[in-house]
Amino acid sequence: MLQEPLMRTTVSAVLLVLALGTLGTTTATAQDLRVEIAEVTARLQAAGAANLNLIAPQAYTKARQKITEAESVYQRGANPKDVRKKLDEARVQLARAESLKEMGDILLGSALTARTDALVADAPAHRESEKSWRDAEKALQKAGRKVESGDRDSAVQEATKAEAAYREAEYEALRKALVAATEGLRQTAKDRDAHKKAATTFLRADTELAAAEAALRANRKDQSEAIAHAIASADGYRRASRIALMVDAVKRNPNASVEKLVLDYEGYMSAAAQALNFTADFREGPQLVSTQLIDAITSLTEDRDALRTEASSAGLALAELRAEHDFLVFTSDSLAARLTMQADSLAAQRQLQQAEQRRMATQLRARQEREARIQAVGELFTEDEAQVAMIGNDLVIRMYGLNFPVGLAQIRPESFGLLTKLQKVLREFPTDPIEIAGHTDSQGNDQRNQALSERRAAAVRQYLIANMAIPEVQISAVGYGESQPLASNETREGRAKNRRIDVRIVLPEI
Known part of the structure; x- marks a missing residue:
């Protein structure tokens, strides 16, 4: 009889342990999914910042849609495999968009610059520039789709149309802001028949208005000349209106x-x-x-x-008198101060010596602590992964193990572990400036190698920003192409050593 209650208690305990274990696994899986969604979302945001929503609009839109679907499936608590499937599909689309970045920048670069200038001019918000803006956006979308389909000639044609429309939208918006009030004065003057009753003044104002528009078209960055013509035009229309009113007064009496x-x-x-x-x-x-x-x-x-x-001459004379007075006061004070300084000199020297001793002791401790941290950093990496060295006052991690696909700047999943080690290193120096430097071997075109090294450095920088709480201003990216080899490019081993990412941590002097 005693065994049955004991058995029921034992079974209940086992079931409780199993339930708690399942709950822990589910929670861990949910956290992992949340991290994955955040990583892919950050990658989408980086793609948008790099104009990939314009260069590859279809791939970007599909990626965003898949991320939204993954978020929805995750919120419903569905099977984690379904969430990861959506995220993998989003990654595929993002990879496609990222692979078109270099081509898109070349084919659509001028149109993208014109778009930025139009946005600065607030072109979408003005009725006068609204149509040109819409036409430009449509043309740029077409150009992006042509980039995705590999039709470079058509992409250039559509980008040229987009650039012209953006420039027109920019001009129309700037013109609206510059001459809107002037055109109102012109209409008022014309309503008073100033173009007939004060024809010369009205025509001169028209000439100034045309000059303002021409100056604006010629130079949209420096609008000082256009503004001067617009002011002269406004003054002319006001004057023509006054003359017209005087003519009317004479006609009445x-x-x-x-x-x-x-x-x-x-x-x-x-x-x-x-x-x-x-x-x-x-x-x-x-x-x-x-x-x-x-x-x-x-x-x-x-x-x-x-x-x-x-008054200026009198001021100079007064300044000379004040200078003479100040010199006399200074001479008197300096004699008294010299005695005091001599009395304080020995005490000051003793204080300086004591302060220097404390400074040297503090410096020694700081150096020992830094050397210990640097030694610990070096032990994080294997020989194939990275080499850690102090160059001057900088800590340099040469990441030989961080490999990229040939000709691309896409970080492979197999590099995530190495980058996690790098993050551990950076957390040891949380406030020091960081430079990510990309290097290539000498194979291929110099300019392409330079651009490729810059993109790879930028990719590592963006990955670190997305995965660490690190301010963007603290970390920079630069590419050196093939200009700084560590070994001969004549051998395969040498080229492999030259293809690398250097992470330079600028340490304060001790």
């Missing part, structure tokens, strides 16, 4: 308005003359009064300049 207009202008000139201490006499017409005003203003300007010169 032809007997009195001309006389009133003359008297008004004489009144303005008389007020200016009175401020300059003379009386305006219009018996000989306004020309003599205008000359007198100019002479009076010129005289005042000359007097002002003379006063400024005198």
